[in-house]
Structure formats: C-alpha cells, structure tokens
Amino acid sequence: MNLFNIFSEIEKSDAEATERFQFSRRKLLKTSAIAAVATPALFAATVNKAFADSATVVEVLNFALTLEYLEAEFYEKGNMAPGLIPESDKMVFEKIGMHEKEHVDFLKTALGDQAVAKPAFDFTAGGAFPDPFMNYQVFLTLSQAFEDTGVRAYKGQAPRLKDDKPFLLAALKIHSVEARHAAEVRLIRGQRVWASEMETGGVPAAVYAGENNIYQKEGIDLISLTYKDMYLSNGTNQQATEMIVREAFDEPLTKEQVLAIAGPFIKS
Amino acid sequence: MEKINSLTEKKAGPTVPAIPSVERRMFLRNMGLFSASTLALLTACSRDEIVAPTGTIRSGARDASVLADGTVDLGSGDIGIANLAYTLDQLEVAFYTMAVEKAMGVSAEDKRVLQELHDHEIVHKEFFKAFLGSAAIPMLDFDFSAVNFNERNAVFDAAQKFEDVGVGAFNGTGPLIDNDDVLKIAGKMVSIEARHATLARHMIQPKSYFALGHELIDANGLDWALTPEEVVAKAQPFIKQKISVANLPKM
Numbered sequence: 454m455n456l457f458n459i460f461s462e463i464e465k466s467d468a469e470a471t472e473r474f475q476f477s478r479r480k481l482l483k484t485s486a487i488a489a490v491a492t493p494a495l496f497a498a499t500v501n502k503a504f505a506d507s508a509t510v511v512e513v514l515n516f517a518l519t520l521e522y523l524e525a526e527f528y529e530k531g532n533m534a535p536g537l538i539p540e541s542d543k544m545v546f547e548k549i550g551m552h553e554k555e556h557v558d559f560l561k562t563a564l565g566d567q568a569v570a571k572p573a574f575d576f577t578a579g580g581a582f583p584d585p586f587m588n589y590q591v592f593l594t595l596s597q598a599f600e601d602t603g604v605r606a607y608k609g610q611a612p613r614l615k616d617d618k619p620f621l622l623a624a625l626k627i628h629s630v631e632a633r634h635a636a637e638v639r640l641i642r643g644q645r646v647w648a649s650e651m652e653t654g655g656v657p658a659a660v661y662a663g664e665n666n667i668y669q670k671e672g673i674d675l676i677s678l679t680y681k682d683m684y685l686s687n688g689t690n691q692q693a694t695e696m697i698v699r700e701a702f703d704e705p706l707t708k709e710q711v712l713a714i715a716g717p718f719i720k721s
Numbered sequence: 722m723e724k725i726n727s728l729t730e731k732k733a734g735p736t737v738p739a740i741p742s743v744e745r746r747m748f749l750r751n752m753g754l755f756s757a758s759t760l761a762l763l764t765a766c767s768r769d770e771i772v773a774p775t776g777t778i779r780s781g782a783r784d785a786s787v788l789a790d791g792t793v794d795l796g797s798g799d800i801g802i803a804n805l806a807y808t809l810d811q812l813e814v815a816f817y818t819m820a821v822e823k824a825m826g827v828s829a830e831d832k833r834v835l836q837e838l839h840d841h842e843i844v845h846k847e848f849f850k851a852f853l854g855s856a857a858i859p860m861l862d863f864d865f866s867a868v869n870f871n872e873r874n875a876v877f878d879a880a881q882k883f884e885d886v887g888v889g890a891f892n893g894t895g896p897l898i899d900n901d902d903v904l905k906i907a908g909k910m911v912s913i914e915a916r917h918a919t920l921a922r923h924m925i926q927p928k929s930y931f932a933l934g935h936e937l938i939d940a941n942g943l944d945w946a947l948t949p950e951e952v953v954a955k956a957q958p959f960i961k962q963k964i965s966v967a968n969l970p971k972m
Binding site for chain 1: 818821836837839840841843844845847848850851852888891892893895896901902904905906908909910911912913914915916917918919920923927928929930932933934935938940941942943944945946972
C-alpha cells in the first residue's frame with residue numbers, strides 16, 4: 454500500500470482533511486507504517502469517513518493516552534529501580550514497559566498537536582502505596598491494578614469509536630495487549646488470571662467494581678444453561694458455576710470510574 | 722506446532738452431512754435416514770420454524786444455513802460474526818473436553834488449568850447458542866488428530882494457538898460489527914481469550930516474551946487481528962464440516 458496515495462486521496466476529497474487529521478505525515482510514516490500496511494484494506498476503505506466525529510475520537514484517544522502515560526512511566530521507573538525486579542521477572546516487565554511506551558507513541562502520533570501533555574504522577578497515590586519502587590510486592594500490586602484498569606477502560610471506550618473503524622481496531626488491539634499483560638502479572642503474583650470482585654489481591658476495590666455481573670443479555674441465564682455441562686464435566690456445584698460465569702467475561706468501566714481510580718496517581 | 726497450522730484437512734468431509742442439531746443427527750442415525758434429499762427437506766423445514774432470536778442482531782442479516790454440499794454458511798451481518806465466534810467456542814470446548822480426558826503426563830495443576838479454560842469456553846459457547854437462537858449454526862464435528870495429547874506441552878501449545886485465533890478473530894471482526902450490544906459482548910470476551918492465551922503460554926514458558934504473545938504484537942504495541950477468512954483458514958483443519966464466511970461483512 455502506498456500511504457502517499459491515500460493521503461492524496463484524502464486531500465482531494467476534503468481539502469481540510471489533512472489538517473483536521475492532525476497527523477504529521479512524516480511521523481505517521483515512521484511509526485504507523487507497519488500497522489497500516491498490515492490492514493491496508495481497512496485503512497483505505499474507511500479513510501474517507503475516518504474523521505466524521507473527530508471530537509469524540511480525540512477525547513477517547515486522549516483519555517487512553519493519559520492512561521498509557523501513567524503505565525509507561527510506572528514501568529520506566531520500575532525497570533530502572535535498582536534491585537526492585539528479580540532477575541527471573543525482568544524480561545516480562547521490560548517487554549510490558551516497551552509496549553506501553555509504544556502505545557504512548559502511537560496515540561501521540563495519532564493525535565498530533567491535539568495530544569494532551571503528560572501529567573505529573575505520584576505512584577504512591579498520596580502515600581497509600583508508600584514505596585512502589587522499593588517494594589516489589591507493591592510494584593506488582595500496582596502493575597496488576599493498572600493493567601486490569603486499562604483492559605476495562607478500553608473496553609468501556611471501544612463502542613464510542615464505532616464510527617471510526619481504524620481507531621476502533623487500534624483500540625481493540627491495544628485492549629487485548631493490556632489483557633495479556635494483566636494475565637502474566639497476575640500469574641507472577643500467584644493470583645488467578647481472571648478479574649474478580651471477590652478476590653481483589655490487594656488492588657483497590659474500585660478496579661473490580663461490577664465484575665460480579667452474571668447477566669450478559671436479558672433472557673439468557675448462563676448459570677442454568679451451563680450448570681449441567683459443568684456438573685457432568687467435573688462435578689462443579691451451582692455456586693462454582695456462578696463463579697465461572699462471572700469470570701468468563703471481563704466487564705467495562707466508564708471513563709468516570711477509571712478517572713476515579715487513576716486520579717490519586719495523577720498530581721497535575 | 723507449525724505443522725498444525727499448515728495441516729490440510731485429512732478427511733474429504735463429514736461422513737454424515739451437517740444438520741441443525743445433535744439430537745436430530747442422532748435421530749437420523751437411529752432411523753438410518755441418510756439420504757441427501759431427506760436432509761435437504763429437514764433443513765428446509767427448519768428454515769420455516771425460525772423465530773426471532775433474543776438479540777436485536779437481525780436488521781436484515783441472514784441466518785446460518787447448511788448448504789446442499791454440507792458446507793456450513795455462517796450467515797451475514799452480526800449473525801455471521803457471532804456465528805464465527807460460536808464456531809471457535811465450539812472448537813475450544815471440544816478441544817478442552819478432549820484435553821481434560823486424554824492429555825497424558827499432565828500434573829494436577831495442568832489439569833485444573835485445562836478444566837478452567839474448558840469451563841469458560843462452555844459459558845461463551847452457551848451464550849452464543851442462546852443469543853443466536855434459530856440463527857445459529859448447528860453443532861459441528863471436530864478432528865483433533867493433529868494434536869499430540871501424549872505430550873503436555875503440545876496440548877498447551879494447541880490451546881494457546883486456538884485462544885490466539887480467538888483474540889485475532891474478535892479484534893478483526895470488531896470493526897465489522899453493527900449492533901452495539903454485539904460489540905460490547907465481543908469486548909467482554911476478547912480479553913478473556915487473551916488471558917486464556919497468556920495462561921496457556923505461561924504453562925509452557927512462564928515469565929517470558931512468549932508468555933506475553935510478543936510475536937503477535939507489532940512495533941506499535943498493537944495485537945494481531947484476523948479477517949474472517951484468515952480465522953477460518955486456521956480453524957478449518959480441525960473442523961469436519963466446511964465453513965463458509967462468504968456472507969460476512971467486509972472491511
């Protein structure tokens with residue numbers, strides 16, 4: 454795919470498009486070429502209407518960028534803190550930190566000069582987590598909290614990007630990477646892999662608010678529908694079936710819920 | 722494990738043409754009614770019995786259907802997308818059922834993990850079955866002879882591949898979804914698939930780039946996404962009926 458051609462097409466169909474896009478063409482080519490080339494059909498097919506609701510898109514992407522700033526700086530500090538992360542776990546956190554930095558760069562590029570500036574963070578959350586970069590268990594707890602919050606935050610915002618398919622796809626792709634991070638961090642901590650309101654693992658309860666939900670669609674009672682199969686398969690009782698039904702779905706958080714969780718970590 | 726992905730279908734096709742339910746198939750087996758015309762008639766009858774599913778996903782979308790040659794067509798619009806997810810959930814349930822029963826050399830912990838993955842996929846599968854109602858594909862038949870259930874790591878490797886196809890499928894079809902409820906449900910499931918993939922990978926190589934699925938993630942930190950055609954190409958070797966996504970939405 455030739456990105457130059459696509460951008461000429463945009464300019465032809467809408468003289469202001471390039472400006473509204475707020476992409477630096479050079480930056481886009483540098484950092485987005487791989488993703489764009491991987492999905493040329495999608496990119497080409499939707500490019501004409503990509504900015505129909507740009508105010509919403511900018512708002513959602515800036516919200517995501519704020520969370521990515523927080524995660525990226527958290528891992529940057531953690532990975533640099535001497536003696537914090539044991540040798541056995543270093544690869545995981547270096548890779549996670551790299552992904553978060555890539556998410557920051559991707560979103561900043563997408564937003565151009567509409568990108569919000571990086572806030573100043575306080576990873577102690579006003580002293581609630583006194584020594585996140587000296588105490589590995591505290592670092593791990595916060596890591597799980599940020600990753601699980603990230604998963605739920607993207608999930609909550611994805612439907613708002615529905616009219617902008619390239620960014621919806623990008624958001625979904627970041628979303629599942631955050632879920633991979635959350636799962637591996639949980640395994641390192643010896644936690645179960647599923648977000649649960651009942652087992653918060655020392656993470657602030659607000660991160661898992663609403664995860665107890667067992668109804669995904671009116672009229673569909675998943676406990677009744679699955680109980681027999683569960684029982685036949687491993688003798689699971691109804692209570693255990695309810696837990697399985699809860700944990701088979703990750704629930705979204707609203708932007709307000711996410712900001713309430715992230716707020717104490719943001720100084721300005 | 723690359724051999725699994727590149728495997729071509731060993732059998733030419735199902736010995737029994739696909740029809741809309743296990744019960745009906747058992748009934749037919751018992752009755753010895755195997756003629757294509759009878760099946761076509763039964764299939765045609767079932768088309769007339771359709772009631773509106775519980776979802777609001779119709780909006781002109783076409784239901785799943787079984788074509789004359791036994792091909793299972795997933796339907797169109799959100800019905801087609803939901804049936805693609807339902808196909809993968811059926812596959813995963815069948816795989817984990819076999820893994821729990823047959824896997825050799827697995828520890829109690831391994832077995833607990835396989836059971837847990839199995840249980841979640843049952844929930845996903847039953848959700849789609851109820852959600853799609855009469856628009857759903859029939860129960861499919863599977864062939865996992867390419868998986869070496871005597872090797873513990875081979876079982877988890879197959880698991881992570883199936884789960885990652887799930888991640889790629891949900892990511893790739895997300896932008897094709899019309900109905901907000903379907904998009905929300907897909908979002909609630911895809912991160913579970915990603916957690917599953919990570920767990921299965923962790924069982925092979927914990928605390929590694931592999932566990933994080935690094936080879937599927939690009940230089941922007943973005944996960945992979947698959948088109949419906951790519952999903953079927955990866956899943957078809959394990960499914961006896963031929964699957965068609967010809968009527969699914971396109972990018």
